[in-house]
Amino acid sequence: MKSLKATFEVIEPAFGSSFYYSQYVQSANVKAHVWHYHPEIELVFVNGGSGKRQIGTHLSYYTDGDLILIGSNLPHCGFTDSTTGNRNETVIQMKPDFLGQGFLGIPEMKNIQHLFERAKTGLAFGEETKARLGEKIEELNDMPYFKRLLSLLDILNDLETASDFKVLNAQGLTMEMQVQDNNRLNTVFNYVKDHFKEQIPLEEVADKVSMTVPSFCRYFKKITNKTFTRFVNEYRVVHASKLLAEKPIGITEVCYESGFNNFSHFNKAFKEFTGKSASQYRKELKSVIK
Numbered sequence: 001m002k003s004l005k006a007t008f009e010v011i012e013p014a015f016g017s018s019f020y021y022s023q024y025v026q027s028a029n030v031k032a033h034v035w036h037y038h039p040e041i042e043l044v045f046v047n048g049g050s051g052k053r054q055i056g057t058h059l060s061y062y063t064d065g066d067l068i069l070i071g072s073n074l075p076h077c078g079f080t081d082s083t084t085g086n087r088n089e090t091v092i093q094m095k096p097d098f099l100g101q102g103f104l105g106i107p108e109m110k111n112i113q114h115l116f117e118r119a120k121t122g123l124a125f126g127e128e129t130k131a132r133l134g135e136k137i138e139e140l141n142d143m144p145y146f147k148r149l150l151s152l153l154d155i156l157n158d159l160e161t162a163s164d165f166k167v168l169n170a171q172g173l174t175m176e177m178q179v180q181d182n183n184r185l186n187t188v189f190n191y192v193k194d195h196f197k198e199q200i201p202l203e204e205v206a207d208k209v210s211m212t213v214p215s216f217c218r219y220f221k222k223i224t225n226k227t228f229t230r231f232v233n234e235y236r237v238v239h240a241s242k243l244l245a246e247k248p249i250g251i252t253e254v255c256y257e258s259g260f261n262n263f264s265h266f267n268k269a270f271k272e273f274t275g276k277s278a279s280q281y282r283k284e285l286k287s288v289i290k
Helices: 107-121 127-142 145-161 179-195 202-208 213-224 228-246 251-257 263-274 278-289
Strands: 020-025 041-047 051-055 058-062 066-070 088-094 123-125 165-167
Touching (some): 020 127, 041 127, 051 228, 088 127, 107 145, 127 145, 179 202, 179 213, 213 228, 228 251, 228 278, 251 278, 263 278
Antiparallel strands (some): 020 088, 051 058
8 A cells, every 4th residue: 555654754975975965867766756854955956857846835847957945844746757858867965054063153154054044945946047057066976075065065155146046835834843744744745646636525635634624624724824725726737737838738638637627617727826828828838948
């Protein structure tokens, strides 16, 4: 039976290094589909390709690669799989105090300290920063540990001064949660991830976390700042965005392949979430790709 519980990821840096660094070719990151969390701050560079982001309660779709910074204990899924089409993926994970107690407090580290604080919400960086720093992040792979550390600090400092970024989880998942809350939400998120193409009765989800429907609805809204129905619809819209970009199928088929059973409802939800119709979204994406 497939487990729906949260995965707490244990991260061990290589001997002689204070942080974890790994580079995966294409979709070789076998943990990419797992909903997980860890105390380490995570910097991810996806070189090319397109896919989904699920960070806290934030859901979105990226194209032409991604550069993301995820704060400590902020639950997230991986960003690549066999359908992403990326060239490679670089993952850097570091504890908030990986430089030692007090080091972040010195004046020279003010920018990086501020960046780590902002990372609690999850940050996605734009095309200019991605183009400027992506290659530098990949080049860390061939550096000796001391030079790799110095170069990482330079990259982090550069990220703090970047202006082309967006906050991913501004009003979403509470960062400091009780273990019980964390397990409940992870159970719900994993269930939605596996069943979003089907109808999801509230009774079924509430039962998964041993709650009544009214209690579950109040609880989910309090923790995530959105209703469960809205969360499911957003997940479906993000999947629809991926299909519109990658599959040469009609919009009606996209609607039903994404779990919507009503075309009018799909159009309304898509426009509410993205600010544009599905046909407009596909048309603009094609012009960008060209």
